[in-house]
Amino acid sequence: MINTDAKIILDISDLHAEVENQPILRGVNLQIRAGEIHAIMGRNGSGKSTLAKVLAGHPAYKVISGKVIYQGKDLLSFEPEERSRLGIFLGFQYPIEIPGVSNLEFLRVSSNARRKKLNKKELDTFEFEDHVRNKLSIVQMDPAFLDRSVNEGFSGGEKKRNEILQMALLEPEVSILDETDSGLDIDALRIVAAGVNQLSTPTTATILITHYQRLLNEITPDFVHVMASGKILRTGDKKLALQLEKSGYDWIDNDSTNNDLT
Amino acid sequence: MVVTTQWLESLAEPSGLLADIQKIGRIYLSESGLPQSSNEEWRFANLKKLEEFLSLKMEATNRKDKNTTFETSSIHKAKDSLRIVIDKDFTFLKTIELPQGIRLLSNEEIRGFLNHMVAEESLLEKWQLAINHASARQIIAIHITNSNKQKIELIIKTLEDSLCSNRLLIVVDQKADLELLEVVQGSNSSANSHLVEIYLREEASMNHGLIALGNGNDIYLGQTAVVQEPNSNYAFTSVVSNWKFLRFCPSINQIKGKANTKLRGLQVSQEEQQLSTHSKMIFNGPQGRFDQLQKTLAADKSHSIFNGKITVPKSAQKTDASQLSRNILLSRKARIDTKPELEIIADDVKCAHGATVSQLQEDELFYMQSRGISTHQSTQILLKGYFQEIIDCLPLNPSRWLVIDKLLESI
Numbered sequence: 001m002i003n004t005d006a007k008i009i010l011d012i013s014d015l016h017a018e019v020e021n022q023p024i025l026r027g028v029n030l031q032i033r034a035g036e037i038h039a040i041m042g043r044n045g046s047g048k049s050t051l052a053k054v055l056a057g058h059p060a061y062k063v064i065s066g067k068v069i070y071q072g073k074d075l076l077s078f079e080p081e082e083r084s085r086l087g088i089f090l091g092f093q094y095p096i097e098i099p100g101v102s103n104l105e106f107l108r109v110s111s112n113a114r115r116k117k118l119n120k121k122e123l124d125t126f127e128f129e130d131h132v133r134n135k136l137s138i139v140q141m142d143p144a145f146l147d148r149s150v151n152e153g154f155s156g157g158e159k160k161r162n163e164i165l166q167m168a169l170l171e172p173e174v175s176i177l178d179e180t181d182s183g184l185d186i187d188a189l190r191i192v193a194a195g196v197n198q199l200s201t202p203t204t205a206t207i208l209i210t211h212y213q214r215l216l217n218e219i220t221p222d223f224v225h226v227m228a229s230g231k232i233l234r235t236g237d238k239k240l241a242l243q244l245e246k247s248g249y250d251w252i253d254n255d256s257t258n259n260d261l262t
Numbered sequence: 263m264v265v266t267t268q269w270l271e272s273l274a275e276p277s278g279l280l281a282d283i284q285k286i287g288r289i290y291l292s293e294s295g296l297p298q299s300s301n302e303e304w305r306f307a308n309l310k311k312l313e314e315f316l317s318l319k320m321e322a323t324n325r326k327d328k329n330t331t332f333e334t335s336s337i338h339k340a341k342d343s344l345r346i347v348i349d350k351d352f353t354f355l356k357t358i359e360l361p362q363g364i365r366l367l368s369n370e371e372i373r374g375f376l377n378h379m380v381a382e383e384s385l386l387e388k389w390q391l392a393i394n395h396a397s398a399r400q401i402i403a404i405h406i407t408n409s410n411k412q413k414i415e416l417i418i419k420t421l422e423d424s425l426c427s428n429r430l431l432i433v434v435d436q437k438a439d440l441e442l443l444e445v446v447q448g449s450n451s452s453a454n455s456h457l458v459e460i461y462l463r464e465e466a467s468m469n470h471g472l473i474a475l476g477n478g479n480d481i482y483l484g485q486t487a488v489v490q491e492p493n494s495n496y497a498f499t500s501v502v503s504n505w506k507f508l509r510f511c512p513s514i515n516q517i518k519g520k521a522n523t524k525l526r527g528l529q530v531s532q533e534e535q536q537l538s539t540h541s542k543m544i545f546n547g548p549q550g551r552f553d554q555l556q557k558t559l560a561a562d563k564s565h566s567i568f569n570g571k572i573t574v575p576k577s578a579q580k581t582d583a584s585q586l587s588r589n590i591l592l593s594r595k596a597r598i599d600t601k602p603e604l605e606i607i608a609d610d611v612k613c614a615h616g617a618t619v620s621q622l623q624e625d626e627l628f629y630m631q632s633r634g635i636s637t638h639q640s641t642q643i644l645l646k647g648y649f650q651e652i653i654d655c656l657p658l659n660p661s662r663w664l665v666i667d668k669l670l671e672s673i
Contacts, residue, residue: 056632080628080631081632081633081634081635081640085634095629096625096626100648101644106630106643109639110634113634114634149647166633170634
């Protein structure tokens with residue numbers, strides 16, 4: 001939902017970052033207002049997932065220069081856990097399995113960290129169980145998954161549902177969903193997309209990182225950005241995604257030498 | 263040698279039921295002295311710690327003048343269990359009424375079994391055995407006679423600035439079933455030599471647990487030797503942590519094969535501690551099954567050692583054994599040595615083994631941090647998960663002993 005009067009929640013300017021001394025992001029600029037849904041597309045290795053991880057604070061990624069202002073604050077100055085508590089959510093492309101750690105307990109501790117920041121009452125085990133059960137319907141998740149270890153033995157679809165369940169519990173301001181559609185069959189994709197749509201509000205924003213138009217059939221983006229060589233090369237509306245579906249990314253090889261086309 | 267001689271001289275004259283055994287141990291020690299690092303089984307051991315062990319005086323006959331920091335009365339007893347607290351003369355056992363199905367072995371029976379177990383000496387580490395032989399003055403010998411499940415909780419208190427030697431013999435009759443949880447907690451500058459011998463007759467079952475938590479400045483030398491007749495089941499879970507020096511040797515002999523053995527171990531070390539587990543599994547007949555998972559965690563400058571020996575002679579065809587050693591290094595200065603040692607002569611066997619050593623996974627930590635959980639809390643949750651898998655295998659509702667909290671507290 002585009003509302004030019006809405007406040008800017010996230011403002012990324014000239015962001016450069018590297019991993020293991022390899023520059024990946026080479027000057028990303030992006031402004032996101034409340035209520036907006038942005039899709040970021042691009043080839044493998046274009047820097048999409050790196051942008052997601054840098055925003056969430058992954059320690060392996062080093063910011064070289066640039067700024068990220070979130071709700072008026074310097075996002076890059078915060079530790080990953082503080083970013084989450086402040087309302088940044090990263091939905092992982094490959095959610096991590098944590099053997100021996102109960103999913104329910106993990107969700108409770110995580111949810112309480114955010115609730116504390118929001119000055120909401122932290123929930124004990126019993127209160128949380130009721131709370132989480134109410135949220136399960138958003139992603140049509142079987143309660144049995146709460147009793148298992150975090151993501152251990154979950155199918156690809158179950159892992160992604162668990163991610164969106166966490167999004168529902170954490171009530172983030174900005175959700176960055178990194179290839180949430182990968183590995184999902186069409187039914188699971190619809191369930192996950194419906195969950196994301198249900199959680200999108202006029203005061204929050206969503207960044208969808210995806211390779212495929214099919215996710216954007218389920219979640220309508222306000223803006224579509226194409227990343228290449230570590231920067232946003234082109235921005236358009238959902239028609240751009242359709243165009244990419246037809247023509248692929250070959251045009252980038254010509255465009256990427258011309259920065260003015262962004 | 264001087265240290266050993268002085269220690270031997272400080273011991274009371276051999277006496278009582280164990281007098282002959284005391285003599286055997288003392289003769290061995292007077293001839294062998296301390297173990298040498300050239301001995302493969304002791305090559306990583308910090309032998310200075312053994313000198314410290316021998317510099318401690320044996321516990322006083324009257325324990326009242328010594329402090330023990332281990333207060334257990336507030337920890338409720340497991341349901342339907344017999345609790346035995348070893349903090350005084352063992353003869354008190356003869357005065358209490360034991361539940362039906364549990365009885366004390368007579369001196370004659372004890373002698374018979376000890377002779378029998380001596381035949382299984384290959385199971386035991388000689389120096390540790392000799393220390394216990396030389397110094398243990400009393401033995402608890404229990405016979406489990408009927409098939410109703412029996413539950414025993416054995417609490418072993420150590421004494422400050424003292425060396426305590428305990429010996430326990432358990433015989434589980436045919437088809438009888440026992441759950442035993444041993445809880446040992448160290449005291450300042452204490453040392454403990456603990457020998458447990460278990461004989462499981464055909465179709466007997468035993469679920470055995472050991473929680474041995476030191477206070478960081480004490481020494482524990484433990485051996486558990488088990489003889490299993492065919493169709494018996496033995497599960498043993500040990501959790502050991504926070505001893506300045508610990509050497510623990512669980513060993514099992516399936517004397518005719520065709521029995522089930524399951525070992526679960528967790529060893530957590532910190533500061534400059536050295537903790538080692540040396541397990542031994544021997545199959546002396548066909549169709550034996552063995553499943554072992556050993557976990558260690560080494561923090562600070564500590565050193566953790568695991569040596570897992572499995573012997574499958576020619577007679578042990580169709581043996582099915584697996585051993586997995588999982589290790590976490592929590593600090594760059596910590597050290598872990600893990601070694602599977604498989605001797606397989608039989609040709610129709612399955613023997614799987616594996617070992618992993620890693621740090622806490624960065625991806626797991628980041629995943630938790632990205633959900634608002636601090637690094638410290640994430641580490642605690644991950645370690646709790648790592649420990650839980652073993653702790654859940656302990657018998658008799660182990661959560662009463664707050665094992666996880668104590669482990670996390672000490673790291």
